[in-house]
Amino acid sequence: MNAYTANSISALITRRARVGIFAAFVLSALGACTSTTVDEFRQGATGIETGESIVILGRRHASDYETRAEFVDCVGERITSGNDSISVIPERDFIDAMFPWFEPRTAPLRTRDLERLMAEQVVAQKMEDFGVRYIVWLDGFTETSGRTGSISCTVGPGGAGCFGFGSWEDDSNFDARVWDVASLQNVGTISTDATGQSYLPALVIPIPLIARVEANACVRLADQLKQFVNGE
Amino acid sequence: MKTTVLNLRNAVAFLAGALLLMSCGVSNVVIQGSYPSPNVASLPIDVAVVYDEALRSFHYIEYSETGNEEYNIASGESHIALFNAVLPAMFNSVVTVDSVEEAQALGVDAIFVPAIDEFQLALPNKTKLDVFEVWIRYNMRLLAEDGAPIADWVLTSYGKTPTENLRGTTTAINEAAVVALRDLASSFSLSFGQVPEVRDWLAARQ
Numbered sequence: 001m002n003a004y005t006a007n008s009i010s011a012l013i014t015r016r017a018r019v020g021i022f023a024a025f026v027l028s029a030l031g032a033c034t035s036t037t038v039d040e041f042r043q044g045a046t047g048i049e050t051g052e053s054i055v056i057l058g059r060r061h062a063s064d065y066e067t068r069a070e071f072v073d074c075v076g077e078r079i080t081s082g083n084d085s086i087s088v089i090p091e092r093d094f095i096d097a098m099f100p101w102f103e104p105r106t107a108p109l110r111t112r113d114l115e116r117l118m119a120e121q122v123v124a125q126k127m128e129d130f131g132v133r134y135i136v137w138l139d140g141f142t143e144t145s146g147r148t149g150s151i152s153c154t155v156g157p158g159g160a161g162c163f164g165f166g167s168w169e170d171d172s173n174f175d176a177r178v179w180d181v182a183s184l185q186n187v188g189t190i191s192t193d194a195t196g197q198s199y200l201p202a203l204v205i206p207i208p209l210i211a212r213v214e215a216n217a218c219v220r221l222a223d224q225l226k227q228f229v230n231g232e
Numbered sequence: 233m234k235t236t237v238l239n240l241r242n243a244v245a246f247l248a249g250a251l252l253l254m255s256c257g258v259s260n261v262v263i264q265g266s267y268p269s270p271n272v273a274s275l276p277i278d279v280a281v282v283y284d285e286a287l288r289s290f291h292y293i294e295y296s297e298t299g300n301e302e303y304n305i306a307s308g309e310s311h312i313a314l315f316n317a318v319l320p321a322m323f324n325s326v327v328t329v330d331s332v333e334e335a336q337a338l339g340v341d342a343i344f345v346p347a348i349d350e351f352q353l354a355l356p357n358k359t360k361l362d363v364f365e366v367w368i369r370y371n372m373r374l375l376a377e378d379g380a381p382i383a384d385w386v387l388t389s390y391g392k393t394p395t396e397n398l399r400g401t402t403t404a405i406n407e408a409a410v411v412a413l414r415d416l417a418s419s420f421s422l423s424f425g426q427v428p429e430v431r432d433w434l435a436a437r438q
Binding site for chain 2: 097104
């Protein structure tokens with residue numbers, strides 16, 4: 001390979017890199033946006049006293065999906081931070097302490113089941129020890145669809161690079177059902193639906209422009225849930 | 233430049249060789265998890281438990297579509313850890329023995345002998361589903377202090393873990409198996425007294 005050819009390849013890569021970065025900025029301005037809708041359905045009065053806590057649990061009884069523990073943690077962390085923060089018992093600590101009553105196959109699906117469960121002295125005692133006022137059941141998942149485009153990468157003596165374009169859509173749907181442990185009633189449901197288009201342009205280097213769909217669903221759901229439990 | 237090209241060729245050849253070797257070998261998975269003690273009412277009976285060699289050394293081999301050994305899953309020790317966490321909460325006292333004969337000599341109220349009948353693994357690349365799944369079928373036997381059978385029943389357990397969590401296959405298999413073992417612990421501890429023969433035996437003791 002002579003110096004002329006090497007310089008030409010280098011110049012070509014630089015030009016393509018500039019085009020790639022420009023395209024990335026254009027696409028980031030146009031795309032990778034997320035739209036989120038939150039619906040609240042209140043069925044009873046709420047409020048939480050000092051010393052009381054909530055526990056957020058993911059539903060995992062369905063055969064084709066399960067609520068991710070990472071999403072449950074995300075909502076919990078958001079609720080324990082900022083103004084009007086609420087004490088949240090970590091999901092794993094609660095499930096282990098209550099074993100075997102909150103496993104995927106044994107967890108109460110309706111408030112009637114919770115009523116039966118609270119008749120077990122050991123369960124009622126553990127609930128009191130934890131200071132649980134509300135149980136929040138998170139149920140949902142994020143689905144990816146509409147994958148289009150292709151990207152190919154090559155490696156050669158002169159360098160390496162990827163070229164192409166890919167995009168996909170993410171859709172997060174989560175419901176939060178709030179059970180009042182004191183009244184053994186379902187006091188409300190908050191639903192979140194977030195959608196967003198992600199892009200992956202590759203001109204020499206792939207530049208991911210990821211729509212933070214699940215993260216946005218987490219933030220919006222947690223903020224609404226915090227207000228709901230505080231009775232606002 | 234020549235040196236760079238040679239180095240690149242060597243690296244590619246090395247990577248190809250390593251991948252070839254990896255694709256030929258079997259991946260060993262030793263199931264590891266922690267199992268909490270169940271919050272259930274303790275039965276007033278003294279039990280001896282026998283973990284036979286088949287349970288202690290239980291392993292399952294998953295074969296690839298070409299018939300090669302793909303995963304070797306050892307779950308015997310994890311099952312013993314599970315029963316050791318569950319049984320003391322269920323009974324007045326539990327002692328581990330090596331054989332039924334040894335248990336008979338101790339004069340306990342009952343002898344418990346768990347066994348694994350079948351283990352099944354479902355991998356996403358074969359089922360085209362987005363989950364790793366583990367099914368386990370058990371044969372549970374409860375014997376009287378003289379070794380006579382009290383109850384002999386089948387329990388099944390199921391565990392799954394989604395593929396979307398960015399983990400390796402062996403980690404996902406371990407997580408699905410641990411969920412299945414917890415499922416066993418919950419159904420065993422909650423249903424033990426409901427097994428008809430066990431229920432009758434317990435009622436006759438009162």
